[in-house]
Amino acid sequence: MNGYERQLARSGWAFLAPALLLIAVFFFLPVLAALLLSFTDFDIYALGDLRRLRFVGLENYTQLLQSPLFWTALGNTGYFVLLGGPLSVAVSLGAALLVNARLNRFPGLFRTALFLPVVTTLVAVAVVWRYLYHPRYGLLNYGLSLLGIAPIDWLGDPDWAMPAIILMAVWKNFGFNMIIFIAGLQNIPIQLYEAARIDGASTGQQFRHITLPQLGPTFLFVALMTMIGYFQVFAEPYVMTQGGPANRTLSVVLLMYEEGFRWWNMGYASAMAFVLFALILAGTALQLLLRRRAR
Amino acid sequence: MLSRTLRLLTCYACLWLVLTLPGLSGCSPAEHPSVVTVDFWAMGQEGEQLRALLPEFERRHPGIRVRVQQVPWSAAHEKLLTAYAGGALPDLFQLGNTWIPEFVALGALAPLDERVRAWPAAALADYFPGILATNRLDGRLHALPWYVDTRLFFYRTDLLAAAGFAAPPATWAEWLRAFAALRHRDGADRYALLLPINEWQLPVILALQRGAPLLRDQDQYGDFREPRFREAFTFYLSLFEQGLAPPVGNTQMANLYQEFARGYFAVYASGPWNIGEFQRRLPADLQGHWSTAPLPGFDSGPGVSLAGGASLALNRASPRQDAAWALLEFLAEPAQQARFYQLTGDLPARQSAWNDPALLSNRQAAAFREQLRFLRATPAIPEWERIASRIAYYAEQAVRGALSVDAALTALDRDVDRILEKRRWLLARKVAAP
Numbered sequence: 242m243n244g245y246e247r248q249l250a251r252s253g254w255a256f257l258a259p260a261l262l263l264i265a266v267f268f269f270l271p272v273l274a275a276l277l278l279s280f281t282d283f284d285i286y287a288l289g290d291l292r293r294l295r296f297v298g299l300e301n302y303t304q305l306l307q308s309p310l311f312w313t314a315l316g317n318t319g320y321f322v323l324l325g326g327p328l329s330v331a332v333s334l335g336a337a338l339l340v341n342a343r344l345n346r347f348p349g350l351f352r353t354a355l356f357l358p359v360v361t362t363l364v365a366v367a368v369v370w371r372y373l374y375h376p377r378y379g380l381l382n383y384g385l386s387l388l389g390i391a392p393i394d395w396l397g398d399p400d401w402a403m404p405a406i407i408l409m410a411v412w413k414n415f416g417f418n419m420i421i422f423i424a425g426l427q428n429i430p431i432q433l434y435e436a437a438r439i440d441g442a443s444t445g446q447q448f449r450h451i452t453l454p455q456l457g458p459t460f461l462f463v464a465l466m467t468m469i470g471y472f473q474v475f476a477e478p479y480v481m482t483q484g485g486p487a488n489r490t491l492s493v494v495l496l497m498y499e500e501g502f503r504w505w506n507m508g509y510a511s512a513m514a515f516v517l518f519a520l521i522l523a524g525t526a527l528q529l530l531l532r533r534r535a536r
Numbered sequence: 537m538l539s540r541t542l543r544l545l546t547c548y549a550c551l552w553l554v555l556t557l558p559g560l561s562g563c564s565p566a567e568h569p570s571v572v573t574v575d576f577w578a579m580g581q582e583g584e585q586l587r588a589l590l591p592e593f594e595r596r597h598p599g600i601r602v603r604v605q606q607v608p609w610s611a612a613h614e615k616l617l618t619a620y621a622g623g624a625l626p627d628l629f630q631l632g633n634t635w636i637p638e639f640v641a642l643g644a645l646a647p648l649d650e651r652v653r654a655w656p657a658a659a660l661a662d663y664f665p666g667i668l669a670t671n672r673l674d675g676r677l678h679a680l681p682w683y684v685d686t687r688l689f690f691y692r693t694d695l696l697a698a699a700g701f702a703a704p705p706a707t708w709a710e711w712l713r714a715f716a717a718l719r720h721r722d723g724a725d726r727y728a729l730l731l732p733i734n735e736w737q738l739p740v741i742l743a744l745q746r747g748a749p750l751l752r753d754q755d756q757y758g759d760f761r762e763p764r765f766r767e768a769f770t771f772y773l774s775l776f777e778q779g780l781a782p783p784v785g786n787t788q789m790a791n792l793y794q795e796f797a798r799g800y801f802a803v804y805a806s807g808p809w810n811i812g813e814f815q816r817r818l819p820a821d822l823q824g825h826w827s828t829a830p831l832p833g834f835d836s837g838p839g840v841s842l843a844g845g846a847s848l849a850l851n852r853a854s855p856r857q858d859a860a861w862a863l864l865e866f867l868a869e870p871a872q873q874a875r876f877y878q879l880t881g882d883l884p885a886r887q888s889a890w891n892d893p894a895l896l897s898n899r900q901a902a903a904f905r906e907q908l909r910f911l912r913a914t915p916a917i918p919e920w921e922r923i924a925s926r927i928a929y930y931a932e933q934a935v936r937g938a939l940s941v942d943a944a945l946t947a948l949d950r951d952v953d954r955i956l957e958k959r960r961w962l963l964a965r966k967v968a969a970p
Contacts, residue, residue: 282958284958285617285638285641285642285918286641286918286958286962288617288620288621288642289641289642289643289644290643293958293962295961304954485734485785486785487932487936502614502617502618503613503614504921504922505617
């Protein structure tokens with residue numbers, strides 16, 4: 242490294258420093274503090290007087306893994322991710338194909354309209370959806386009654402509450418992935434389709450052999466971001482059901498919030514945060530591995 | 537090189553200025569030095585209606601201004617704890633009286649013993665003793681009751697009369713006969729009473745009536761397999777097993793008032809806030825056909841109920857405690873308590889305020905006045921709210937038939953022992969190092 246390069250490196254660091262400093266202070270430091278907290282029994286007593294804080298090693302983690310409530314929450318979150326994730330990606334892709342279709346004369350209008358739920362406040366959305374889901378006066382059950390289907394207590398029935406939340410979450414979030422898919426679709430060279438048509442490929446074949454493979458990287462990105470986001474589901478059940486009925490919509494982050502801020506068991510809640518982090522990390526690694534295998 | 541460093545430093549300085557300027561401009565304008573502003577947090581509708589009392593207070597205390605912040609009930613507990621952690625508690629705040637032990641453990645409340653010593657002796661005795669007791673801990677007064685809250689029966693007078701009871705019974709045995717009659721009215725989808733299965737209150741009230749201690753050894757362990765608690769718990773479950781109460785939770789009841797009007801159930805165990813709700817929401821032709829009754833007892837009525845309610849407390853770290861105390865004292869005056877009742881329907885914590893004509897003429901409040909003489913408090917430990925939520929959980933499991941009585945109570949004892957582990961450690965340490 243000569244003098245000029247060294248100077249260049251130094252000014253590079255100088256320009257990076259403000260951003261790095263902010264990340265260090267507002268991200269890495271809290272994460273480190275939370276990790277330390279997860280090895281303590283920080284609770285309301287310790288909040289009042291730090292001498293009442295004990296280091297408990299891995300006890301929070303072992304207690305967590307023995308807690309039936311945590312497994313319930315994990316099961317619910319898994320349900321949400323496994324059903325909601327693929328559904329969300331499929332709906333986004335479908336919407337992107339429709340918006341991007343040549344028959345669509347107003348792509349800008351539809352793109353904006355379908356993106357609207359993403360930028361709407363969740364609480365406002367939840368209020369409206371609660372009306373839609375109302376067992377007696379809701380629009381959804383009215384529609385079902387026209388088809389001769391008996392009314393469903395969407396948010397009150399333990400079996401239906403989670404599907405209802407998933408439906409709302411997918412509707413609220415698909416617009417974001419749709420925009421990414423549209424960008425991906427527009428990046429596919431048009432010559433590929435022209436060549437395929439000359440070879441006599443049908444629309445379905447074009448989709449399978451050109452669109453899907455070309456969208457590969459976009460798919461990976463969308464699937465990963467959706468999975469990471471869906472693992473952290475919190476606001477939807479918090480606003481709609483508070484985790485009920487019978488804990489069937491209690492998610493891991495909602496449980497963490499309750500333990501942390503309702504009961505002020507910060508040590509236990511931090512341990513839960515790191516278990517969730519490990520799970521998301523494992524899920525991400527698995528997806529990357531599968532993708533690499535497939536290639 | 538030096539000039540480059542200088543330029544960078546200038547850049548940082550500019551950046552710093554840009555980042556902090558909004559903060560500077562956000563500063564409040566200089567306040568008049570002789571006026572003290574008291575910050576007061578109050579919950580829900582109390583926070584809203586309270587404002588009507590303040591002009592009178594500010595007229596009497598020209599040197600004090602009150603800034604009220606309204607906090608929704610659902611987030612109040614979290615918000616107060618977070619405010620404590622962030623050193624942002626207001627000078628004066630409302631809190632549920634079951635939260636007092638938590639805030640005492642935090643050392644967040646300024647003791648009031650010195651201040652009430654200046655009161656006439658009768659003033660403190662004017663509070664309902666059962667309610668005042670929940671504000672005392674370790675022999676010190678940490679807060680003052682603002683309004684009271686307890687549970688009793690709301691019932692349909694017409695349905696009970698049709699079942700052969702001109703007046704509400706006083707014992708459980710008689711009520712059970714009434715329930716049986718109410719159950720066998722027209723149609724199968726009628727119930728005698730509604731007890732939301734996701735609430736802890738009724739199982740605990742029954743246990744307190746039986747004299748069950750709930751916790752044992754200085755509140756260090758759960759005592760739920762104790763015979764008296766078991767008896768009360770079994771009695772509670774039997775109300776569902778006999779089909780007297782429907783096994784539904786609060787959230788499954790689409791419109792409780794409509795169902796009460798329809799006669800889906802005839803008796804409902806609830807608190808004072810429902811007096812106003814029933815008056816507002818029940819159809820006009822039903823208004824003459826409902827009333828309230830003290831809870832029955834197992835031997836001869838009335839039975840005890842919970843000593844609930846909201847209190848007002850001073851922040852120990854506040855530099856404006858004297859001004860905040862002036863406001864607390866003002867709100868504690870019987871006249872203000874009576875006005876507050878007229879504004880909110882909250883029942884006064886001071887007995888003399890009940891002589892207000894508006895309260896005397898409220899037929900449905902009379903049963904509360906009777907019930908308020910028979911109160912029992914839940915254990916005064918910071919962990920109580922958590923324990924209560926576990927009781928609610930296992931009661932619901934047992935009602936749904938997912939757990940047997942033995943399994944539910946064993947699991948409850950196990951959970952509660954775990955919750956109290958820290959308390960045992962603290963007590964043991966206190967004994968070891970006197």
